[in-house]
Amino acid sequence: MSGLKISERPSPNHDSRGDVIAGTPRIDMLVLHYTGMQSGTAALDRLCDAEARVSSHYLVEEDGAVWRLVSEERRAWHAGVSYWMGETTLNTLSIGIEIVNPGHEWGYRAFPEAQMQGVEALCRDVITRRRIPAHRIVGHSDIAPTRKSDPGELFDWPRLARAGIGLWPQPGAELQQRRGRGVGVVERACALADLARIGYCVDAGTEAASLAAFQRRYRPERWDGKLDSETAGRLAEIRQAVEAVQAVEELAKRDRFKSYRRVN
Numbered sequence: 001m002s003g004l005k006i007s008e009r010p011s012p013n014h015d016s017r018g019d020v021i022a023g024t025p026r027i028d029m030l031v032l033h034y035t036g037m038q039s040g041t042a043a044l045d046r047l048c049d050a051e052a053r054v055s056s057h058y059l060v061e062e063d064g065a066v067w068r069l070v071s072e073e074r075r076a077w078h079a080g081v082s083y084w085m086g087e088t089t090l091n092t093l094s095i096g097i098e099i100v101n102p103g104h105e106w107g108y109r110a111f112p113e114a115q116m117q118g119v120e121a122l123c124r125d126v127i128t129r130r131r132i133p134a135h136r137i138v139g140h141s142d143i144a145p146t147r148k149s150d151p152g153e154l155f156d157w158p159r160l161a162r163a164g165i166g167l168w169p170q171p172g173a174e175l176q177q178r179r180g181r182g183v184g185v186v187e188r189a190c191a192l193a194d195l196a197r198i199g200y201c202v203d204a205g206t207e208a209a210s211l212a213a214f215q216r217r218y219r220p221e222r223w224d225g226k227l228d229s230e231t232a233g234r235l236a237e238i239r240q241a242v243e244a245v246q247a248v249e250e251l252a253k254r255d256r257f258k259s260y261r262r263v264n
């Protein structure tokens with residue numbers, strides 16, 4: 001496993017992924033969390049406590065040490081009530097990684113370099129083996145924006161993207177000047193369509209929370225949930241990046257189909 005050292009700390013909190021087709025469950029999402037507890041030990045204890053009924057597949061300590069709690073073949077219980085790109089049973093089709101950090105409740109702080117190295121190595125290993133596409137690597141707050149804010153605005157998504165993990169295109173040069181500027185009716189409609197197209201849940205009850213989750217991740221300087229012109233521009237950039245990934249996937253699928261037709 002590419003030099004990645006993983007220690008075992010089995011959690012009882014898992015069940016079947018169900019719906020297994022030809023022995024291969026569909027696993028094509030990666031969900032990143034912070035633990036939001038006072039220490040890594042407390043988080044490990046809770047994630048392995050049968051009464052807590054929560055878990056994840058992996059946990060990464062602040063020093064970069066990686067624990068496996070649940071086998072990837074099994075469904076870990078990390079996402080809870082959640083939504084992404086029209087789907088809601090996200091525990092069934094995802095791998096969950098908990099990253100030790102006290103979180104907003106206990107003194108949210110930057111993720112240390114050693115920890116980010118561990119996260120990067122683990123993510124790379126998982127997405128390579130599972131072929132998880134970039135637009136399906138998400139934070140917990142992306143898929144449960146009204147309940148969750150992890151891994152939060154200090155999480156270094158740009159660094160992971162530079163390492164080929166997830167989407168984080170550089171913002172266009174003119175975008176920052178649009179911060180705080182209002183949007184018109186048409187721009188607003190387009191922006192909300194982009195938000196939904198990227199994968200977020202957008203309805204009357206979730207719109208502001210989904211915008212805040214998007215900002216935490218893609219414009220972390222201000223995540224007030226208000227749709228200003230900078231956020232609208234950033235939404236268009238990310239939507240285009242998602243569509244580019246999907247277009248490449250579509251093409252690859254077609255090529256596979258063509259070679260299948262040639263053989264059969």
Ligand SMILES: [Zn+2]
Nearest residue numbers: 033034140150
């Ligand atoms: Zn979480």
